[in-house]
Amino acid sequence: MVKNLEQLLKLLMQPEVKGRIDRTIETVTHDSRKVIPGTLFFCLPGAHVDGHDFAAEAARRGAVAVVIEKDVPELSANDITIVKVSDSRAAMQAIVPYFFDYPGHKLRMIGVTGTNGKTTTTYLIRTILREAGHKVGLIGTIQTLIDDKVLPVKNTTPDVIELQQTLAEMVAAGVEYAIMEVSSHALVLNRVAGCEFDVGIFTNMTQDHLDFHQTVEKYTEAKAELFRRLSQSNSTKKGKTAVINFDDNAGAIMAKYSTCPVISYAINKDAALTATNVDVKATGASFDIKGSFGIMKLNLAITGMFNVYNVLAAVGAALAEGVKPETVKKALEKFTSVPGRFELVQAGQSFSVIVDYAHTPDGLENVLTTAKQLAKGKIIVVFGCGGDRDRTKRPIMGGLAIKYGDIVIATSDNPRSEEPEKILADIEVGIKETLVKDGTSKMYEVIPDRRQAITKAIKLAELQDIVLIAGKGHETYQILKERTIDFDDRQVAREVIKEMNVNG
Numbered sequence: 001m002v003k004n005l006e007q008l009l010k011l012l013m014q015p016e017v018k019g020r021i022d023r024t025i026e027t028v029t030h031d032s033r034k035v036i037p038g039t040l041f042f043c044l045p046g047a048h049v050d051g052h053d054f055a056a057e058a059a060r061r062g063a064v065a066v067v068i069e070k071d072v073p074e075l076s077a078n079d080i081t082i083v084k085v086s087d088s089r090a091a092m093q094a095i096v097p098y099f100f101d102y103p104g105h106k107l108r109m110i111g112v113t114g115t116n117g118k119t120t121t122t123y124l125i126r127t128i129l130r131e132a133g134h135k136v137g138l139i140g141t142i143q144t145l146i147d148d149k150v151l152p153v154k155n156t157t158p159d160v161i162e163l164q165q166t167l168a169e170m171v172a173a174g175v176e177y178a179i180m181e182v183s184s185h186a187l188v189l190n191r192v193a194g195c196e197f198d199v200g201i202f203t204n205m206t207q208d209h210l211d212f213h214q215t216v217e218k219y220t221e222a223k224a225e226l227f228r229r230l231s232q233s234n235s236t237k238k239g240k241t242a243v244i245n246f247d248d249n250a251g252a253i254m255a256k257y258s259t260c261p262v263i264s265y266a267i268n269k270d271a272a273l274t275a276t277n278v279d280v281k282a283t284g285a286s287f288d289i290k291g292s293f294g295i296m297k298l299n300l301a302i303t304g305m306f307n308v309y310n311v312l313a314a315v316g317a318a319l320a321e322g323v324k325p326e327t328v329k330k331a332l333e334k335f336t337s338v339p340g341r342f343e344l345v346q347a348g349q350s351f352s353v354i355v356d357y358a359h360t361p362d363g364l365e366n367v368l369t370t371a372k373q374l375a376k377g378k379i380i381v382v383f384g385c386g387g388d389r390d391r392t393k394r395p396i397m398g399g400l401a402i403k404y405g406d407i408v409i410a411t412s413d414n415p416r417s418e419e420p421e422k423i424l425a426d427i428e429v430g431i432k433e434t435l436v437k438d439g440t441s442k443m444y445e446v447i448p449d450r451r452q453a454i455t456k457a458i459k460l461a462e463l464q465d466i467v468l469i470a471g472k473g474h475e476t477y478q479i480l481k482e483r484t485i486d487f488d489d490r491q492v493a494r495e496v497i498k499e500m501n502v503n504g
């Protein structure tokens with residue numbers, strides 16, 4: 001994709017331009033480290049550093065134009081075209097989708113928002129649409145998939161440049177559907193500028209990310225933005241649908257913003273799609289989905305009540321896109337798992353080890369109640385809470401772990417810039433409060449080193465117990481203050497079990 005700077009400037013409101021405008025723009029970036037000759041560089045003020053401080057470096061590396069919102073004295077308009085605007089991030093969001101020829105208008109786009117269940121729901125939809133014969137792309141927490149091609153990711157929803165570039169690659173590869181997780185951060189920061197969603201899904205709304213949104217109201221409004229966008233009247237697309245969980249109180253808010261057709265789903269209420277006769281077992285779940293098509297009997301390999309909701313959401317999206325119910329059923333019954341979501345670690349041990357990505361109070365409660373339903377022995381929980389993230393969820397998660405677990409080992413989960421001991425102290429407050437409130441004396445331990453914590457839990461496990469290792473799921477790293485180290489809960493658990501077998 002190559003564009004002329006003059007064309008790009010027409011997308012901006014009253015830019016102050018110094019220097020030539022007849023320049024060819026070969027590529028766009030906001031990261032000076034990615035600048036190559038012919039780049040248009042956007043200077044963005046960030047949470048850690050200010051992109052304006054890298055403008056001179058970008059010029060040295062061959063950038064031909066720069067978009068700024070405050071003056072950068074080192075730059076000379078003789079060498080590089082300087083475009084000053086009031087908001088450089090907004091300018092980037094206006095220019096970038098055009099630069100990539102609006103791929104989000106060419107694909108059918110399915111966006112999934114909600115506190116929990118986004119990744120799982122996108123994987124379920126991918127399986128169904130592929131079964132229906134479509135070529136599919138997926139963007140989310142674990143990875144980006146362009147048909148079968150795997151690309152690594154940094155965020156659940158990438159920034160506008162990475163996103164538009166990925167969507168353009170999908171168009172070039174002949175992909176028809178882009179299914180993506182739309183995080184609340186992405187909606188507030190408008191990372192999804194230029195995306196036109198055909199289907200918007202709301203999974204649920206519980207506590208998380210209050211560090212970023214401050215209040216639950218603002219967090220809810222952020223999620224509602226997906227449905228506001230879906231309902232925009234100036235859209236170039238036809239046939240839009242909102243798929244909304246009506247068992248969740250915030251579902252009504254999402255529905256209020258949706259002027260397009262809505263497919264509601266619920267288990268505890270009447271809705272367009274409902275699930276009945278739910279049987280949650282250790283090996284999977286069976287239930288019936290009732291809709292205008294009749295009844296779909298399902299026997300699935302994934303388990304937990306929360307996954308029944310994820311399946312309802314995926315079925316809603318697939319039906320909205322015209323997939324036949326029999327194809328939906330066939331696909332779902334082939335679906336095995338999502339990496340790091342209720343993933344069983346099997347290394348020949350006499351107890352169960354489950355690795356799960358529960359990192360919110362609601363996620364943890366769901367996974368623990370599911371484990372409790374299935375448990376024949378004790379539940380031993382290993383978990384932690386991320387550093388530089390919502391602090392208020394820490395004591396709540398501590399309380400839930402000790403309420404449902406028989407033994408709790410609190411440990412580190414990406415402490416980032418924080419002291420691990422400080423995060424663990426926040427968790428311990430909730431553990432202690434719950435023990436006092438419930439008048440029980442369950443065993444808990446605080447072990448900052450995650451490998452040691454997992455080792456302790458596995459050593460304590462007896463026949464038919466469940467060791468639940470929560471919070472990191474598919475992650476293969478631990479983010480510490482000064483470095484990121486390799487760390488995979490599944491691999492560590494396997495290694496520990498093996499060592500124990502060897503040492504008796």
Ligand SMILES: CC(=O)N[C@H]1[C@@H](OP(=O)(O)OP(=O)(O)OC[C@H]2O[C@@H](n3ccc(=O)[nH]c3=O)[C@H](O)[C@@H]2O)O[C@H](CO)[C@@H](O)[C@@H]1O[C@H](C)C(=O)N[C@@H](C)C(=O)N[C@H](CCC(=O)O)C(=O)O
Nearest residue numbers: 030031032044046047048049051054155156157159183185
């Ligand atoms: C708070 C937040 O969202 N931050 C995101 C943001 O970083 P930032 O604006 O703070 O960037 P910065 O590091 O201060 O740099 C400022 C500018 O200088 C530039 N720079 C920087 C260094 C350099 O040498 N040269 C240079 O040009 C940077 O490219 C940037 O343009 O822009 C980055 C690039 O797009 C993101 O990777 C980064 O996400 C960080 C890693 C993050 O942790 N975000 C989390 C909170 C997040 O977004 N989470 C959501 C939800 C997760 C979920 O629940 O599923 C997500 O969608 O992932």
Ligand SMILES: Nc1ncnc2c1ncn2[C@@H]1O[C@H](COP(=O)(O)OP(=O)(O)OP(=O)(O)O)[C@@H](O)[C@H]1O
Nearest residue numbers: 115116117118119120141306356357358363366367
């Ligand atoms: N529908 C659901 N409701 C509540 N909890 C869920 C639901 N689906 C999954 N979970 C729990 O939340 C964890 C994360 O699930 P998943 O990765 O699908 O969510 P997500 O919304 O993509 O999370 P993230 O915000 O990190 O992207 C799972 O490991 C499980 O414990």
Ligand SMILES: N[C@H](CCC[C@H](N)C(=O)O)C(=O)O
Nearest residue numbers: 359385386389413414471472
């Ligand atoms: N996408 C979420 C995932 C958190 C997972 C947990 N392992 C942590 O690091 O807190 C976030 O960035 O808040």
Ligand SMILES: [Mg+2]
Nearest residue numbers: 118119141181
């Ligand atoms: Mg996710």
